[in-house]
Amino acid sequence: MEPADAVTPVDPVARIEAGPEGPQIGVFFDLDGTLVDGFTATAHAGDRIRRRQARIGEVTGVIEAAMRYRLGRVNFAKLLERAAGYLRGESLADLDAVGERLFQERVQSRMYPVMHEIVLAHQRRGHTVVMSSSALTIHAEPVAKFLEIDHVLCNQFEVDAEGRLTGRIARPVIWGKRKAAAVQEFCGRHGIALQTSYFYADGNEDIALMSLVGHPRPVNPRRELAAMAAARGWPVLRVENPGKGNHGGLRGVLK
Template identity: 35%
Template sequence: MSGPDPATLLEDVRNSPEGPAVGAFFDFDGTVIAGYSVAAFIRHHVKTLDLNASATVKTLLAGTQGIETEEDFVKFLGITLRLWAGRTPEELEKLGRQLFRDEIGPSVYPESWRLVRAHLERGHTVVLASSATRFQTDPAAKALGIPHQIYTAVEVGEDGRLTGHPDGRSPYGEGKAAAVKDFAAEHGVDLDQSFAYSNGNEDVAFLATVGRPTALNPSAGLRRAAAERGWPAVDLPGRPWTTPLQVARTVGTYAGMMGGFVTGLGLGLVGGSRRAGLNLGIGLGGDLSLLASGVQLDIHGGHHIWEAQPAVFLFNHQSQLDVLVLGGLLRGNFAPVAKKELATNPLFGPLMRLLETAFIDRSDNAQARKALEPAVERLRSGVSVVIAPEGTRSATPSPGTFKKGAFHVARQAGVPVVPLVFRNTGELMSRNAMVIHPGVVQVAVLPPIDVSSWDPSELDERVEEVRQQYLTTLANWPGED
């Protein structure tokens, strides 16, 4: 049956009872992420020549033939686990984090992320319930803030290495349903009030364990089962396809950015003011690049940008598109903050030096204040600075841990921090992509935060409070009540 859209699902969650007695069980592959996480591991092993040809063929054949029964899954799992035999759990944990950052994380459905956040805000017991191993699911659970997991346990031998066998029954099909019931009994979860989400027809028994099941992005088999049982079925929009036109527009985007910047800078220098030229170049370059890319800005709270300048502008970093958004949003009178290694980058170094970037030495922990001095100097000269407090691009819509450097800079310079929340730049240009897709980038500018009175002993807590503002804003976007 045709069911509600993702926005209606969110509303249902927000109107549901509060508290940990309500569970929210999310399947992983195909439900929280697009595609299958094991494929990233197989691609890695093939690329690094760490996988023999016979194992590769067997694994790919098992996948292409399809998995219809629990017996099929056990066979596929056996092939996969044999690839890991002899490795330590620590090796696979490290590999899992790397693959999540580079490949798996960017495929998280934004709509699924918002559902997870909505359940967490209601105080529900949220569980990632998957037949995958913890090497696949654990990085996702940590990044999404999911506190509980159900996964396939793997056997570790006396030598501390994987044996190539599962440890007990895998939570697949009826096994997942049984695991959910056991979890609910152990954690005091009322399954009749609980939610579950999955995309695969193997999860009919899993969905049937709860009172509020949803076939999310369902396969044909699950769609039929949902129609028979009266369950809602909701399709999620996929990632946009890359076309030759979008490649051409992206080339035009970078050309517009550089052309606008150079033109504005030149006009400013003719007028005798380098800073006026930089401001004009940033604004003109931002406008031309956004126009060429087909990206528009939908801004909430834009007046906060001008309330207290200079300031430290914070933004949640998702992709290279953020740079264009910053130019179109702030217009000028700001300098980026970047790690000092970028100063010698042959492609970006010259441009960043022209932008009067404050290069900081993030490895200089022993002299942290000195390392931050370039950014403080920019602020004291009347120029705002822009910092990504995560220090790198996040793999999912959920911002990572905030570093404290941006807040130290603001305190030393005596200026406020202004949070810029970018909702969907990662959807129009994913973390490691080169091509920009047209669309609307949503930006929320939060009120300036005075950090001058913050007690240094409470800095970790206060920084986390700011990060929570991002999470709350992203999950409850202004104007969508």
Template identity: 30%
Template sequence: MASLGWLTRRRRPTTARSVLAGEAAAEAARLREHELHEEHEEEEPGTPEAVEEEFPVAGDTAAAAFFDLDNTVMQGAALFHFGRGLYKRKFFETPELLRFAWQQAYFRLAGSENSGHMQEAQDSALSIVEGHRVSELVAIGEEIYDEYMASRIWPGTRALAEAHLKAGQKVWLVTAAPVETATIIARRLGLTGALGTVAESVDGVYTGRLVGEPLHGPAKAEAVRALASAEQLDLSRCAAYSDSANDIPMLSLVGHPYAINPDSRLRAHAQEHGWRLRDYRTGRKAAKVGIPAAAGVGALAGGTAAAIALHRRRR
């Protein structure tokens, strides 16, 4: 990743740092968009069914779709899977692995993000990659996708993304995961690109610092806003998909918000505002609020016994 030294590094108020993170993510995503499609990648297996006929609208190039990644497109958190892959390659020791494993178990059990856990995981990842070359981590990320992520893609959510692509629209991942990891996933799924957390690098080497803050909550909305402006998109004709109430700012930006595998807060908010719902975690369909007929009902992987015990003790 090119150095982003042109951006100021002093600590800013939270709102300004969210804007900085969002603008940096949009800039990085646009720089990578052409790169994503330079080489033809074989599509992952899966045969999505049709999505409702009237949406997305074919040929509407002023529209695009924005997908959260963790627990929306993929079971679990990309950052935790990435940590497992780095441990396998001896980037860190067993105590750090146990922390990653616990965070992943908690995430899968709760079915939603916890900003404290996400921040802790982000800090751990930054300290681990500091001093390593960006190109090295990108090459490793390709291997980690095959090892831990490819089998965890929700077929139903992928069907929705493919419907937008077939309609001639661009489709972007929007995630707190590192932009390099998010870009790999987007390319493997045949998507347009990815907005992700931008880690600072100088001369192709990670410094251990972020540009702005993790692309989480309000920062995601700022990234979508910045990208829409650069791409001349009409947000009222765009769609956004997420599982988490943390992404209500992003979902509220667009004319077509979807709650996918929603946590309880997002489900309540979606029902109150008439947003579309879809749940791929069980055999049942979500409450019908303009549900698209997408394919693929995934199975929710349960947490580990230890995580369940912890959860019960804390209730």
């Protein structure tokens, strides 16, 4: 892992451009809170409410589940399946189209421009760039498509033979240690060494994967991840909210 002097701000793009190149270097990006300000799924929930597609029980149920999850009283898999249950019987193709529409209407404006620059910098170096997220495909894939990220590791709805949602999530659920395992499996298939790879993420649940890569990059980290970054000397990337008129500018990377 890299040492930290916690004093001098460093331009992350310049550091990437000065580093090695080649597809043997993996670069893994979380989605919510890392590439995009907030949670992409909220755009879908809000759209269903505005279009009166969401029943009262759905709205209150998702809010309750989200609150219980934040308090540590429900696991992530159950939270996803609660949401999937409300969409049971929906066509996945139709939901994919909704995801594309909402990306253009709601999500694209919430992307951090500086993170886009970082993605581009890694792509110019010929690195293998991957979105590794606990989001569902309908939320993750439109962002990956816009950023020209070819590889996506994320959660998927279970569908029946007709392409309609069963109300369940395909197993295993990618989150926490399982996300780390999915990345390790990907690296094994593509000849990528974790010790030369990068991981950009904000969540406490991402500590497992952050601890495995040679270039950990916490982005606006939450409390536990921030504490771990301070303890291990990981460089921390601070980016501004793109909705506050500052264009997602760089606040600094601490070496």
